[in-house]
Every structure is written in C-alpha cells, then in structure tokens.
Amino acid sequence: MELLSLNRLGDEIAELSAHLEAATAHLLDLIREFDARGGWNNGFRSCAAWLSWRVGLDLGTARERVRVARALGTLPRLAGALARGELSYAKVRELTRVATPETEERLLAVGRAGTTEHVERIVRGWRRVDRKAEAREADRQHAGRALHVAGAGRGPRGGVSEKRSRGERARRAFPRKRPPWPSSRLTRSPCSRRRPSTM
Helix, strand or coil, rough: CCCCHHHHHHHHHHHHHHHHHHHHHHHHHHHHHHCCCCCCCCCCCCCCHHHHHHHHHCCHHHHHHHHHHHHHCCCCHHHHHHHCCCCCCHHHHHHHCCCCCCCHHHHHHHHHHHHHHHHHHHHHHHHHHHHHHHHHHHHHHHHHHCCCCCCCCCCCCCCECCCCCCHHHHHHHHHCCCCCCCHHCCCCHHHHCCCCCCC
8 A cells, every 4th residue: 555645545435435434325225225124024033133133233233223213214414414524323323313494404404513423412401301301291281181971962873872871881880079189199200291091
C-alpha cells in the first residue's frame, strides 16, 4: 500500500465508512422485507432467531437489527440519511428508540449535529420525558375510569326484555351507597399506572 498523506487517509476512512453505512441500510431493508414476508417462519421462533443462525449474530444484536429495520420502515428520513452514509448505524439505532414520524425531522437534526455519545444522552433524556408523559396520561385515564350501568331496555320488538342485562344484575349486586375506601387502598400499583383497564 502506498503511503498516503494523513488527510487522504482520513478521507478514505470516512468514505469507506459511508459505504458501509449505505450497505447496512440496504441490509436493514432486506431484513425488514424478509421479516414482513415471514421468511424466517420455517422452524425459527422469530426473524432475530433466524438472523442469528444464518449470519452468526448473537441473539441480542439480531433483535436490535430487526427492531431498527422495522422502525426505519416508518421513518423514511432517518432511513435515507443512513442509506446516504450521513448518519452511522449507531446513531440511527439510538434515534429509532424514540423517533416517530412526527419527531423524525428534529431527531435527524440531532443525529447530524452530535456524536453518537451525544445522541445516546439525548435519547435517554427523551425516553425519561416520554415515560413521565406516559405515566401522566395513564394517571389521567385511571382517574377517569368508571363503571356505567345501563338499565334494562326494550327488546328488538319493543317489548320489555325478559332477561336482565349484565349491567342491571351488576347494579343490583352493589349497594347504592358504599362506605368510602380507605386512602391506603386507593394507591396505584406500578402495573396499573402502565396499562389502562380493559373493563
């Protein structure tokens, strides 16, 4: 190999890195299509399990590749930046943890402006804020829960239905006035904060 100037050597490193990122973008496109078409569904539990077997990735890395591939299907700006070699896979992997079609443009600017470490810090902060907003929304939904019971109505032909509705039976099962619940029983478990009721 001929001796290159340090500037030229640096340029070649950057250029080859951009080509590798473009190849990674193409690989992720292929993984997303393979996953969507169920190509792995011939004895493997998931696309990640197939990818781990076929190309020798550890399962955690394979799961991340599949996650990022799926996410980029709805994030064309990030996918394009990776394909052009403008963003590294490491940055895109982090950004896809929080990006939505609505936030993609702002996060793309973050990815272009910062180092991978900077992007990781911003994504951690973003996730923390998202978790707090999610908890507030879950609290709001929880506070608005109620059981509404409709009275027995008329049947399809206008006559009074002989069968009582489930709601009517439930209403009769509970007394009209109940003693107040002790405040200690009104605290919410972490599980109830995360998921709205399915009632």
